[in-house]
Amino acid sequence: MSSDGSKARVGNCDTRLDIMGEHLDIITIGESLIELSSSTSLAYTQTLNKYYGGDTLCTAVAAQRLGSKAGYITRVADDPFKEFLLESWQLEGLDISQVKLIDGFNGIYFIGHPEDAQKEFVYYRKKTAATKLSIDDISQDYILSADILYTTGSTQSLSLSAKEAVKKAYQIASQNGICTAYDINYDHRLWSVEEAREAFEEISQYLDIMFLSLEHDSVRVFDIDSPDKCIKHLWDKGINKVIVKSAKDKGYFVGAEGDIVFVEFKTSEVVDSTGSGDAFNGAFLHGLNSGMTIVEAAKLGAIDAALQCHGMGAIKSTPYKEQVYAAYGNS
Numbered sequence: 001m002s003s004d005g006s007k008a009r010v011g012n013c014d015t016r017l018d019i020m021g022e023h024l025d026i027i028t029i030g031e032s033l034i035e036l037s038s039s040t041s042l043a044y045t046q047t048l049n050k051y052y053g054g055d056t057l058c059t060a061v062a063a064q065r066l067g068s069k070a071g072y073i074t075r076v077a078d079d080p081f082k083e084f085l086l087e088s089w090q091l092e093g094l095d096i097s098q099v100k101l102i103d104g105f106n107g108i109y110f111i112g113h114p115e116d117a118q119k120e121f122v123y124y125r126k127k128t129a130a131t132k133l134s135i136d137d138i139s140q141d142y143i144l145s146a147d148i149l150y151t152t153g154s155t156q157s158l159s160l161s162a163k164e165a166v167k168k169a170y171q172i173a174s175q176n177g178i179c180t181a182y183d184i185n186y187d188h189r190l191w192s193v194e195e196a197r198e199a200f201e202e203i204s205q206y207l208d209i210m211f212l213s214l215e216h217d218s219v220r221v222f223d224i225d226s227p228d229k230c231i232k233h234l235w236d237k238g239i240n241k242v243i244v245k246s247a248k249d250k251g252y253f254v255g256a257e258g259d260i261v262f263v264e265f266k267t268s269e270v271v272d273s274t275g276s277g278d279a280f281n282g283a284f285l286h287g288l289n290s291g292m293t294i295v296e297a298a299k300l301g302a303i304d305a306a307l308q309c310h311g312m313g314a315i316k317s318t319p320y321k322e323q324v325y326a327a328y329g330n331s
Contacts, residue, residue, distance in 0.1 A: 022069070023146075024069050024145050025068035025070065025146065026069075026071070026147065026149075026286070026289070027070070027073065027142070027143065027150070028056040028059055028070065028073070028150045029056060029072075029133070029150075029169060030055060030057060030130070030151055030152065031054050031056075031107060031155065032130065033053050033106065033107035033128075034050065034052060034053075034084075034107070034108040035052055035111065035313055036111070037049050037051070037272070037313050040113060040115070042120050043112075043114075045112065051313050052085055053109065053275065053313070054074075055185055055275070056151055057074075059278045059279070060072050060094060061282065061315050062283050062286070062304060063285055064282075065092075065318060065319065065321060066282070066287075066304070066320075066321050068286045069093075070095065070282075071096075071097070071098065071142070071145075072094050072096055072098070073138070073169075074129075074130055074133065074137075075102050075130055075137065076100070077101075077103065077105045077106045077129035079104070079106055085106065102129055105128060106130075107124060107125040107128040107129075108123065109123030109124070109125075110122045111313070113272065119272070119274075125158070131161075133165050134161040134164065135161070135168045138168045138169045140172050143169055143176070144178065146178060147178065147289050148178070148289055149179070151169070152185040153182075153200065154190060157190040157191045157195070166203060170203045173206065180209070182211070183212065183277070183281055184210075184213075184221055185213075185277075188220075205237075205238065209240075209242075211245070212243075212244055212245070213246075213277065214227055214247070218230040218244060227246055227253035228253070228255075230244055231244060231255035232255075241256045245277055250265050251263055251265045254294055254295055254298045261298075263298040263299055263302050265302050266306055271310055274313065275308065275314025276306075277305065279308040279318050282301075282318075283297075283304035284301035285297075303327045304318075304319060304324050307323060
């Protein structure tokens with residue numbers, strides 16, 4: 001919070017009028033999927049726990065549960081899961097005024113945890129409702145109602161039309177002083193390194209904040225194996241706030257204004273790490289937009305991500321404000 005108790009906004013938003021009536025702290029664009037998870041192997045489990053997921057949705061919910069007002073842009077299919085998705089998001093308090101309903105089906109993914117074996121993750125997302133995202137889903141007035149616009153490479157990988165929608169949204173945001181944030185979130189099962197790199201280059205000029213994994217994004221997409229070198233590479237592109245998540249270092253390298261600070265990831269247990277990086281992003285953006293410094297926001301994000309790992313599922317285990325801020329106060 002600012003010294004006078006009012007909320008400090010990211011970017012050049014203080015002089016801007018809210019166009020849509022209700023002000024939003026963050027808008028995310030992406031795909032929602034049905035999540036079916038098991039604490040045992042998918043091959044032998046008799047029960048699957050139903051929830052919902054999606055990387056940008058997880059980020060929106062993480063920010064919302066900490067007290068931000070988040071909006072979500074996607075397409076949802078009119079299949080038997082429609083009511084479950086829409087009602088769940090309304091209960092979360094998300095603004096879903098820009099969610100469009102279409103014919104078709106929604107994506108789905110499965111998480112399994114075989115004993116003494118690597119986590120199982122299988123998903124089906126081809127030709128789903130979210131792949132139909134297009135520039136028609138991007139409202140300039142809606143983008144202008146928020147402080148921060150966020151999405152990921154996963155959203156761009158959905159389809160050519162989704163990639164065009166992302167570019168349009170970032171152009172609108174950048175041209176109007178809205179803070180822009182992005183996570184490459186590269187996954188070789190979705191597209192090639194070349195496609196991911198090309199998609200990033202298309203929107204890099206519009207970005208203020210960037211999140212990436214050292215192992216999955218920096219090494220594979222940029223061929224850079226040093227957090228410091230990766231941060232400086234992105235600084236040279238004009239992205240002034242960069243957070244590199246490093247599994248091997250068990251923490252986050254936070255770069256801004258010429259300084260790089262390491263923030264440790266601490267947790268006593270990891271039940272399921274699905275979505276922990278997305279939860280970090282949501283908590284970080286919430287903290288930064290609430291007046292925290294970039295390092296304070298990263299510490300808040302690290303706590304949120306650590307608590308999120310204590311339960312099963314991406315969004316189901318995302319923690320709430322009281323728990324996160326209590327842990328932050330004791331850190």
